[in-house]
Amino acid sequence: MTDSLFSVVLLLSLAVLFVVVAKQLRLPSLLAYLAIGLIVGPYGFGLLAESEEASHFAEFGVVFLMFSIGLEFSLARLKAMHRLVFGLGGAQVGVTLVGTTLVTILYYGQDWRIGLAVGAACAMSSTAIVSKLLSERLELHSQPGRQTMAVLLFQDLAVVPLLIIIPALAADAKGMAGAISMALGQAALALAAMILVGQRLMRRWFDAVARQKSPELFMLSVLWIVIGLSALTAWAGLSLALGAFIGGMLISETLYRHQVEADIRPFRDVLLGLFFVTIGMLLDLHFVLQNLPAVLLALALLVLAKGGIVFLITLLMRNSPEVGARTAIQLAQAGEFGFVLLELARDNKLLPTDVFQVTMAAMLLSMFIAPLLIGQAGRWSKHLSRQEWSDRTRMIHEVAVHAMGIEQHVILCGFGRTGQSVARFLDLESIPFIALDVDEARIRQAVEAGENVVYGNADRREILKAAGLDRARALVVTYADLPATEKVLHLVRELRPDMPIIVRAQDDLHLEHLKSLGATEVIPEVLEGSLMLAAQTLTQLGVPVERALEQVREVRAHRYTALRAFYRGESDRLQRISQEKLACVIEQQAYAVGRSLAELDLGRFGVELEALRRHRVRDEAPLPETVVQPEDVLILVGTSEALSAAMHFILDGK
Known part of the structure; x- marks a missing residue:
């Protein structure tokens, strides 16, 4: 018991310390967990030994990760991006598999099954690292960003059959084809049965649970589905992760997808962190240092060859060299699922110890240098490609068409819940508006509803001009993205110094900073929420409603320089707008x-x-x-x- 308690305290202490350092260095947390495993493992300082209990908990980290991937799976998104997903993504994974297998056979003299297992692991890229860095740089919707995310989506889908094929490779050569066919057939039957039976049941079940208004019951239902479907696929002779993926995919078709994702995130992050700790514990640092040339060669093959494959494929798909290079650099590293597949191959005794250690060391190093490479790619690509110019021109044209014929209007930057609420107020006063957003599904819904919403990045000068900035009455920033808001403020104050700009903020931390950049008014959500909470508290304590609302009005009038007039109380109309x-x-x-x-x-x-x-x-x-x-x-x-x-x-x- 004492040893177990020491292990828990040690892991938690190191996790807190290393994750704080990773956040300070703007690195993904998974790198911190890998580093912890390297330090405490039997090949590091030997502070902790591998245990069966830790491995079981770590396996559930992979289960919750696959469940999250299933939640993000969208047939509409897949259909909209099918050319990139199955074209670019399929080619990248396929060529990487074949190329790695050939190198393993011809250069290293290993069995083709070893090459296929290593190729499957190396074909994966890091969704966590890449999406975080692209989001910070506001490049998710650029041409290289869209291509990168499409490839990552295909890789996530490719994990499902690879989780089935790799264990089947461990069968005897004579029975291998039958084992693979049997495994794929079982997976297809399980997938079909769960989808056909489970899709309607899932929706009805969550509707019933939601009506109970019990967070505890909702959370228990989510855990039951994740663990239950994982157990079903395990009993069918398949992996736990496959059942979790199917469960996430079924829930993604309901309205509760975002709530489920928020609820399981703590379980996923903690258990996945433990998984990466166990992965780090498997790396033999002494072996790596003794075989450093082989590790560096494997690292060069992984980064350069994988990047080269992506670069050539993007050129064949008629992208410019600049776009191809940026896409290649963004994908030229190993990923989370690569470690899952690599350890699966090791557990099935497909990989010799030296191959496993060299491959894992190269994958780890590629992930550590990925932020540096992706950061440099942005600096190297100073000139836009022809395709990017074409996409930008098309976007500007669409925005200009939607803004044509309106003046004295309001430009809404973002059309989420906040933007939609502002738009309803504007509609009630017959004030025209144009909304700019980059969420294609949200735009499609808004257009179907007859709203004047168009795809466009509000932090680009030409987009704002096309939206009629020179003849607009005001501009509202409805999202709480600080870097993007700063860019919008800088551009609008340069082009229209006199225009009122109302900015949404999550709290008061950046209030003065945003005002110094030119925001006419900043509306912190925390302040508004606290005012309504205070008013409700006073009324529940017996304070007359009029007096409570009067106090709220006084605080608002003092806080908001532009709104000194009377604030109306809550009404049916305001309730409808919310x-x-x-x-x-x-x-x-x-x-x-x-x-x-x-x-x-x-x-x-x-x-x-x-x-x-x-x-x-x-x-x-x-x-x-x-x-x-x-x-x-x-x-x-x-x-x-x-x-x-x-x-x-x-x-x-x-």
């Missing part, structure tokens, strides 16, 4: 087709029919006898639970 909006597209087989609005009686679900769009014509007050037709768009307003219930009734009649 609700969500959903554009429900009626499919051919939907239950609502052929039924009138009166028959549907959507009001009983607690939602309001704001409008009906038919053939791009918006009817703000459709008659109760209006019969719903295929391809109609019903624009509904209500809480997320009410919208979910109404949408299921519209589509399924239940």
Whole structure:
């Protein structure tokens, strides 16, 4: 018991220390966990030994990681990016597998199965490192960024069959083909059964759980699904991770996907951290130092060859050399799933010890140098490619078309929940607006609902000009991204020094800084939330409502320089504005087709029919006898639970 307690205290202490250092150096936390494993493992200072219990907990880290990948899986996103995902991503993984296998056979003289296992591990790139760095540099939606994310998406999908194939490679040569076919067949049957049976059950189950309004029950349900489906696939002779992936994929089709992702994140991060600690413990530093030339050669092959493969494929797909180089550098490192596949091959005795140690050392080094390489790639690529110019020109044209014919309008930077709330206020006062956003799914929903929303980065000079900045009345920044907000403020103050700029902030920490950059007013969410909390507390304690609201008004009037007038209290209209909006597209087989609005009686679900769009014509007050037709768009307003219930009734009649 004393040894176990010492191990827990030691791991927690080192985790806190190393993660703090990693955050200070702007490095991903997983590198800190790997470093901890190197230090405390039997090949480091020997402070901890490998244990079966730790390995089991670490395996659940992989389970929750695969569950998260399933949550992010979207058929709509996959369909929209299918050319990049299956073209560029499939080519990268396939060529890397074949190339590594050939090098292993011809240069190292090893068995082809070893080459295939090593190639599978090296084909993966780090989603955690790359997405974090691209997001910080606001490059996720650039041409190289989109291509990189498409490849990472394919790699995530490729892990599923690779988790099945690698154990099958350990079978005898004669029975290998049968073992692989059997494993893939079992996986296909499990996948089909779970999807066919589970998709509708999952949605109904979470609807029922959500109606109980119990966070405890919701969390228990999530854990039950993750562990239960993992156990089912394990009993079928497949991996735990496959069941977790299927569970995440089923939940991704419901409205509860984001809540589930937020709830499981603590479990995933802690258990995944333990997994990377156990991975670090497997690395023999003494062996690595003795075989440093071999490790450095493997590192060069991994980074240069993998990057070269991506570069050539992007050129064949008619990208410019600049775009190809940036995409290649962003993918030229190992990834989290690479370690999963490498350890799986080791556990199935596919890899000799020397091959395992050299490969893992090269993968670790590639991840440590990835932030430096990606940072330098941005500095090296000073000139935009022709394709980027083409994409930017197309974006500017789209924004200009949407802004054509409006003036004295408001430019909304971002159209999330905050942007939509501001837009509803503007609609009530008949003030025109144009909203800029980079979330394609959100834009598609907004356009279906008849909103003036267009794809565009608000932190680009030409986009703001195309949105009619010179004739606009005001600009509102509705997202809490500090670097992007700083860029917007700098550009707007340069182009329109007189324009009012209202900025959303998460708290008061950067309030004065944003005002010094030119923000007319900064609205911190923490302040507004605390004011309403204080008002509710006072009223519950018996203070008259008028006096409580008067105190809130005084604080607001003192706090906001531009709003000295009377603040209205809460009303039905404000409550409506705080609700969500959903554009429900009626499919051919939907239950609502052929039924009138009166028959549907959507009001009983607690939602309001704001409008009906038919053939791009918006009817703000459709008659109760209006019969719903295929391809109609019903624009509904209500809480997320009410919208979910109404949408299921519209589509399924239940």
